[in-house]
Amino acid sequence: MDFFDHQAVAKDIASAYKISASAVASAIKLLDEGNTLPFIARYRKEATQGLDEIALRAIEDELGRARTLAARKKTILAAIEEQGALSKELRKQIIACHDKAMLEDLYLPYKKKRRTKATIAREAGLGPLAELLMKQERIGKTKKAILSPFVDAQHGIDTMEAAFEGAGHIVVESWTEDSDLRGWLSTEIRSGKVTSKVKRGKKELGKKFENYFDFSESIKRIASHRFLAIRRGADEGFLNPGIAVDDEYFLRQLKRRLVTNHEFEFFHDLLSLVESAWKSHLLPAASQSVMANLKEKAEAEAIEVFAKNIRELLLAPPAGKQVTIGLDPGFRSGCKVAVVDETGKFLKSTVIYPTAPKNDTAGASKTLLAMIKKNGVKMIAIGNGTASRETDAFVGQLIKKEKLGVTKVVVSESGASIYSASQVAIDEYPDLDITVRGAISIAHRLQDPLAELVKVDAKSIGVGQYQHDVNQAELKRSLDREVESCVNLVGVELNTASRHLLAYVSGIGPKTAERIVAHRDANGMFDSKKQLMDVPKLGAKVFQQAAGFLRIADGKNPLDNSAVHPESHALVKKMAKKLDMKVDRMLGNSAAIAKLKAADFVDDKFGEPTVKDILAELVKPGRDPRSQFKTVKFDDAVTQVSELREGMRLQGQVTNVTNFGAFVDIGVHQDGLVHVSQLADHFVSDPAEVVSVNDIVSVRVVSIDEKGKRIGLSMKAP
Numbered sequence: 086m087d088f089f090d091h092q093a094v095a096k097d098i099a100s101a102y103k104i105s106a107s108a109v110a111s112a113i114k115l116l117d118e119g120n121t122l123p124f125i126a127r128y129r130k131e132a133t134q135g136l137d138e139i140a141l142r143a144i145e146d147e148l149g150r151a152r153t154l155a156a157r158k159k160t161i162l163a164a165i166e167e168q169g170a171l172s173k174e175l176r177k178q179i180i181a182c183h184d185k186a187m188l189e190d191l192y193l194p195y196k197k198k199r200r201t202k203a204t205i206a207r208e209a210g211l212g213p214l215a216e217l218l219m220k221q222e223r224i225g226k227t228k229k230a231i232l233s234p235f236v237d238a239q240h241g242i243d244t245m246e247a248a249f250e251g252a253g254h255i256v257v258e259s260w261t262e263d264s265d266l267r268g269w270l271s272t273e274i275r276s277g278k279v280t281s282k283v284k285r286g287k288k289e290l291g292k293k294f295e296n297y298f299d300f301s302e303s304i305k306r307i308a309s310h311r312f313l314a315i316r317r318g319a320d321e322g323f324l325n326p327g328i329a330v331d332d333e334y335f336l337r338q339l340k341r342r343l344v345t346n347h348e349f350e351f352f353h354d355l356l357s358l359v360e361s362a363w364k365s366h367l368l369p370a371a372s373q374s375v376m377a378n379l380k381e382k383a384e385a386e387a388i389e390v391f392a393k394n395i396r397e398l399l400l401a402p403p404a405g406k407q408v409t410i411g412l413d414p415g416f417r418s419g420c421k422v423a424v425v426d427e428t429g430k431f432l433k434s435t436v437i438y439p440t441a442p443k444n445d446t447a448g449a450s451k452t453l454l455a456m457i458k459k460n461g462v463k464m465i466a467i468g469n470g471t472a473s474r475e476t477d478a479f480v481g482q483l484i485k486k487e488k489l490g491v492t493k494v495v496v497s498e499s500g501a502s503i504y505s506a507s508q509v510a511i512d513e514y515p516d517l518d519i520t521v522r523g524a525i526s527i528a529h530r531l532q533d534p535l536a537e538l539v540k541v542d543a544k545s546i547g548v549g550q551y552q553h554d555v556n557q558a559e560l561k562r563s564l565d566r567e568v569e570s571c572v573n574l575v576g577v578e579l580n581t582a583s584r585h586l587l588a589y590v591s592g593i594g595p596k597t598a599e600r601i602v603a604h605r606d607a608n609g610m611f612d613s614k615k616q617l618m619d620v621p622k623l624g625a626k627v628f629q630q631a632a633g634f635l636r637i638a639d640g641k642n643p644l645d646n647s648a649v650h651p652e653s654h655a656l657v658k659k660m661a662k663k664l665d666m667k668v669d670r671m672l673g674n675s676a677a678i679a680k681l682k683a684a685d686f687v688d689d690k691f692g693e694p695t696v697k698d699i700l701a702e703l704v705k706p707g708r709d710p711r712s713q714f715k716t717v718k719f720d721d722a723v724t725q726v727s728e729l730r731e732g733m734r735l736q737g738q739v740t741n742v743t744n745f746g747a748f749v750d751i752g753v754h755q756d757g758l759v760h761v762s763q764l765a766d767h768f769v770s771d772p773a774e775v776v777s778v779n780d781i782v783s784v785r786v787v788s789i790d791e792k793g794k795r796i797g798l799s800m801k802a803p
Contacts, residue, residue, distance in 0.1 A: 088155035088180065097183075098147045108134040112144045121591040122566070123573035124630045128650055131692035138570060154185060161192045170195055186271070186374070190264035203258035206251035209240035214248060215255035218355065221346040228350055249354065256355075257362040260343060261370055270371040271378075273338070275304045277330035279379070281315045284325055291323030301329065304375060309383035310744050313551040316380065320554075328372040336363055384555040386744065390773070391560065392567045394548035394742055397778035399571040402714040403533040404494070407463040410456065411528025412480070413498070413520060414472035416440055422453065423524035424460050428581060429532055431514065432460060434521045439479040440472050450483050457491060465491055466531035468498035468523075474724035474752055481721065494531055494716045495752070497740065499547035500538075501526045509540050509585060535575055535711075539568060540585045548741045548778055573634045574710055576648060579617075580610045580637060592630025597623055612640045614651055636707055643669040647706035649699055656691055657699065675704045717781045719752030726753050726791050737798075739780040747776045749784055749798055757796030759784060764800050775800075 095113055099106035111132040115125050122145065126138040133141070158179055165171045165179075175191070182188045198204075206215070214235045217224070224231055232245035235252070242248050260266060283291065283298035291298075297315050318324035336359065344355045406427040413421040419436040426432055433456065437449035456462065467477050473495060480493045504510050505522035514522050529537035543564035544552045552560060572589040579587075579601075587598035597620070604620045605611065614632050617623055633650035640646065644654055661668045663685075664677050671677055683696040702708075717738040723729060737751040747764065748756040759782075764775045776782065788797030 088158045089152055094148065094151045097151075098144055101147070102140065102143055104136065104140060105134055108136055109144055112136060112141055113148055116145055116148065119626060121569075121630050123570060123591045123634065127573075127648070127698070128633055128652075128695070130694035130698070135694055142566065150185075154183070154188065157185075157188060158182070161188065165192070165195045168195060186378075187264065187268065190262075190267045193264070193267075194259075194262040201258065202251075202254040206254045209242050209251060210237060211235055211242070211248060211251040211255060214252040215259070218252055218256050218351055219259060221344070221349045221352075221355070223346065223348045224350060226350070231350065249351075253358050256358065257366050260362055261366045266342070266367075267370070267374070269342075270335075270367060271374050273335070274328065274330055274371045274375055277304055277328050277375075278302060279304055279307050279312065279315070279326070280329045281318065281324045281326045284323060287323045291318065291321070294318040294321075294323050297324055304328070304379070307379070308744055309386040310551065312379050312383045313387060313554050316383075317551065317554050326376070328368075328375055330368070332363070335368075336360060339363060339367070384559065387549070387551050387555050388560050388563045390743060391544070391549035391552055392563045393773055394778045395543055395546065395564055395567050396571060397742075398497075398546060398548055399535050399538055399568060400575070400711050401534040401779045402712050403535070403709075404464050404492075404531045404714050406532070408461050409464040409466060409528040409532055410453075410462050411524040411526070411531075412465060412467045412476055413501075413524040413527055414440075414468055414470060414476035416472050417442060418520070419443070420449070420472070420476055421520045421524040422456065423521055423528055424456055424462065425525060425528045425532070426460075429529055429536075431517070431525055434517070434524065440475040446479065449479065453480075453483060454487060454489075457489060462491060464531055465493040466496045466527045467493060468501065468527045469495050469750065470498050471754075474719070474754065477719070477752075478721060478724065492716065495719070495750075496527055496530045497547070498523070498527055498530075500541040500545040501530075503545045504541045507540075513583075535571060536583070536586050539572065539589055540583070543568060576634055576636050576707065576709075578638060579614070579635045580605065590631050590634050592627045597627060611637055613637070613642060614640070614645045643672055643706075647672070648702050649706075653691065653695070653699055656686060656696075657703065660686065660700075660703075672703060672706050678703050715781060717750075723751070723753060726755055726789065726794075726796065729753065729786050729789050729796065731786055731789065733786040734803075735784055735786065737782055737784050739776050739778055739782060742772050742776055742778055744772065747772050749782060751784065751796070751798070753796075755794055755796060757784065757786070757798040759798045759800055763787070763798065766801050 091110070091113060095110040096106050099109045111134075112125065115129055115132060120129070122138055122141050125133060126136070126141055136144075162171065162176065162179055165175065179188065179191055182191065206212075214232070217231070229245060232248050235248040236242055236245060242251060278301045281297045281300045283294070288298065294314065297311075297318055300315070302311065315324060315326050319326050340356055340359050343359055344352060346352065349355070408424070408426055411423045411425065415421070419438045420440070421434065421436055423434045424432040435452060435456070437452050438445040439449035465480055467473060467480060477493065477495055483489070484491050484493060501523050504526050505519045510519075510522045510526075514525065517525075526537060526540075538546060544560060569589045569591070572586065573591050577586055577590050584595070584598040584602045587593055587601055588595045590598075593601070600620050600622060601617070608619075611617065614635060614637060617628055617632070617635075618625075629652070633648055636647070637645040642654070644651075644657060649657055657668060660681055661671045663681065664671060666674075666677065678700055681700060683693050683700060686696045687693050718736050720735050723733070723735065735751045737749040737757070739747050740750050740756055741748040744761075746758050746760040748758055750756050759776075761769055761772050764772055769775055782800060784798040784800055785803060786796065787799045788795070790796075
């Protein structure tokens with residue numbers, strides 16, 4: 086039996102997200118046909134009624150969850166049926182279940198489990214006694230008369246007390262596995278609190294978790310970053326996390342639910358059994374469920390924050406095609422220098438020592454000046470790691486002294502060391518030292534952040550929140566999807582892109598990207614997108630998905646340098662004919678294009694949304710959606726934490742955005758934190774609504790803890 090109903094799933098998704106069921110159904114059909122999210126969002130707007138990529142992601146995620154749930158139902162039904170325990174009512178409950186946790190609760194009594202006290206009690210023949218206790222029907226006998234038949238020394242049941250205790254284990258297990266009771270507990274326990282206590286003898290070693298040494302916060306209110314911090318403290322052996330509830334309330338409710346017959350001979354015994362079951366089984370099981378739900382929620386939020394930050398970083402404005410020097414600063418090992426040309430090709434490298442301990446300012450100036458003049462350098466990218474501000478000051482003085490028309494920019498080198506030691510870097514620059522590769526990467530990050538950062542594992546770029554504490558498969562999936570979205574939003578130059586960048590183009594992937602680059606190396610530059618079909622194993626489907634996101638700057642067809650999909654080229658020719666001009670003359674001619682009406686070109690194949698997209702693209706063909714390049718101006722008088730003073734107003738650049746605030750680089754080797762309460766003069770619930778990674782902001786220093794390496798900043802008006 087197939088438990089996945091496309092129509093029902095589409096209806097459920099549409100209801101949950103308040104969108105058209107027919108649009109959802111079309112999106113599901115397109116996804117099932119192997120179309121990518123970027124392709125559907127841009128080139129199939131008629132089918133999805135204009136659903137954007139965010140909505141399509143939600144549909145894809147819900148679709149995946151629905152299929153996983155359907156597969157799990159099939160497995161569970163087969164397992165229970167094999168045991169001969171599948172009743173019509175249970176089958177109906179399982180098929181109708183839409184909640185993953187509830188489904189597992191239904192399956193729990195039938196799940197193969199380790200040998201428990203309840204198992205041993207059943208083997209000793211105490212199952213019938215347990216059934217009597219659970220029925221709670223008055224028997225009309227003494228306790229002794231009821232229990233005596235179950236005393237069996239051969240099976241270790243020496244006394245009546247032992248018989249009741251064994252049967253009690255079965256009863257408690259039955260209570261614990263009852264799906265209705267578990268559901269009630271999971272809901273009610275959310276009125277409790279998450280707690281954490283420092284472990285004995287760990288206070289001194291675990292000071293970084295001191296905020297959680299004696300912590301308590303409502304389950305309903307605890308922020309994801311605080312929950313993840315507690316989890317990390319527990320994983321590192323410093324904290325004991327837990328759930329605190331009103332025990333008296335729960336015991337009253339449980340006794341009312343579980344022990345119902347006052348006339349039953351074991352009424353008071355069962356009340357006592359409820360108390361022991363609460364402490365030993367019911368509370369731990371409910372707490373585990375709540376902790377699992379909090380973990381899932383916190384991880385989802387952390388991954389979402391990371392994905393937002395990655396997107397902002399990837400879409401950072403490029404400095405463009407200019408000859409650039411990359412400087413990887415250092416004290417004892419010197420400052421590594423690498424020059425790359427307009428296309429990013431490596432030209433030359435060296436090492437200079439402008440800072441302590443050598444302080445060879447004269448020699449460093451002479452060497453760097455010669456490299457600038459000889460290669461026509463226009464930009465200098467300075468890594469923001471060790472010795473960054475000292476190197477920045479040195480370069481600034483050289484530019485000023487020599488009156489050079491060069492712009493210097495401090496760029497994040499987060500993940501650069503990982504890249505320079507990776508197989509990717511070795512393949513790119515097999516004959517260069519690891520330090521030179523790092524300097525090249527810094528230069529490339531300034532020229533085009535997106536093209537360079539795709540070579541680095543996204544979670545190593547350093548803009549996340551507890552990224553090592555979350556589900557790594559989900560994190561990778563989310564970040565890969567974000568990278569894919571950014572790459573396709575910007576577009577990729579087919580003749581210069583690395584295989585790493587091409588791999589993220591809609592429909593291509595790593596293997597096809599390698600084949601494209603190999604074909605380009607063997608046959609020369611592509612002068613038409615149609616030539617992609619000559620690449621081995623690149624079929625019509627891949628071409629359809631990828632073509633609109635690729636660019637050819639000087640190809641035979643001017644439309645190949647735009648986002649107009651080849652399937653629409655004939656329509657553009659029709660537009661040009663209406664204007665009585667050639668396509669190349671029409672491109673960028675906003676006055677001429679303004680004369681065209683979208684409605685005149687709508688037909689069975691192209692709807693109005695697509696026609697309007699084409700007209701917009703023709704006005705600015707191949708436009709880069711990234712914002713204009715800007716540089717942050719650090720205060721030259723402030724290069725280290727000791728030089729900071731409360732009340733100082735400084736310019737900085739946002740390096741990370743979390744749920745509790747934003748971290749800002751103010752040029753002192755230690756990012757400052759603008760707490761969420763200091764982001765604006767009005768209340769801010771989500772820092773991402775106010776700032777993004779790479780934003781240049783004005784901040785005021787409000788606190789300095791040099792020893793603890795903490796800087797408090799504010800963006801509020803003084």
